[in-house]
Amino acid sequence: MDVQLASSLAEMTIDMVSQPDVAQTLDTVVQNAVQATAADGAGVLLIRPGQVVQTAAASDEVVRRAEALQSACGEGPCLQAIWSHDTFLVRDTRADERWPRWAAGVAELGWRCILGVRLFTKQTTIGALNLFSQSVDAFDPDDVDVAEIFGQHASLALMAAQEDAGLRAAIGAKHLIGQAQGILMERYGIDADRAFAVLRRHSQDSNVKLRTVAEQVIETRRLPEQRTG
Structure with missing residues (x-):
């Protein structure tokens, strides 16, 4: 060359x-x-x-x-x-x-x-x-x-x-989850670990990504309703 x-x-x-x-x-x-x-x-x-x-x-x-x-x-x-x-x-x-x-x-x-x-x-x-x-x-x-x-x-x-x-997506997801944790902490009077556990459990039970659950919490200021049946 x-x-x-x-x-x-x-x-x-x-x-x-x-x-x-x-x-x-x-x-x-x-x-x-x-x-x-x-x-x-x-x-x-x-x-x-x-x-x-x-x-x-x-x-x-x-x-x-x-x-x-x-x-x-x-x-x-x-x-x-x-x-x-x-x-x-x-x-x-x-x-x-x-x-x-x-x-x-x-x-x-x-x-x-x-x-x-x-x-x-x-x-x-x-x-x-x-x-x-x-x-x-x-x-x-x-x-x-x-x-x-x-x-x-x-x-x-x-x-x-x-x-x-x-990496950018991971950082963005972490930021959204942190925001959602803060909303749940304020709304329900729970600590950060408990708020994260609630988000994760809702994600698993609903078969929805954790980031998506966090986005819904930020938008509605509460946990989204889970579908039943």
Whole structure:
């Protein structure tokens, strides 16, 4: 890798990790992926709870349609990159026979060469970076190497963004629960531990998240009624 390319990737990494939330990090990943490679478009598939793979970002609508097609068919290089923990290249969608249903559909969208790169950390697979080109055999071995290196940087940026979002959500939930505790303490003359126990019991009995119970208490200034029967 030459010095100029290394410097460019470093700048892109700083750009990705500097975004304020997951959505903007994803948008920056696909924008920078196109700049870093010979791609005409890029997208990101992420693994959601339950091992469901969903489109999380796309550089344009045609990319989004191609990614949706891959999910609908249940096959393609980007899904394979996730499940097989490897990189997969389709040199020509009209000639590749590994994923016939997907290849036929994506070729009709105008995409002829596609590269699927796994996004992962040491702990887990996050999803896949998908690079699309309108030209046959658009990605040479150097492009594949760059895409894989870029994918490693993008993985770290996305993981950091997700962890930050989780921390923000946890802090927000803790603040709401504290508010709800204060309301119950004042209304019923109980201490903080007792107020928390009441919230938790109501959450368990109602099969409702503790944060949701706290929000209801804050809104109504009392415990919500439990459904019976």
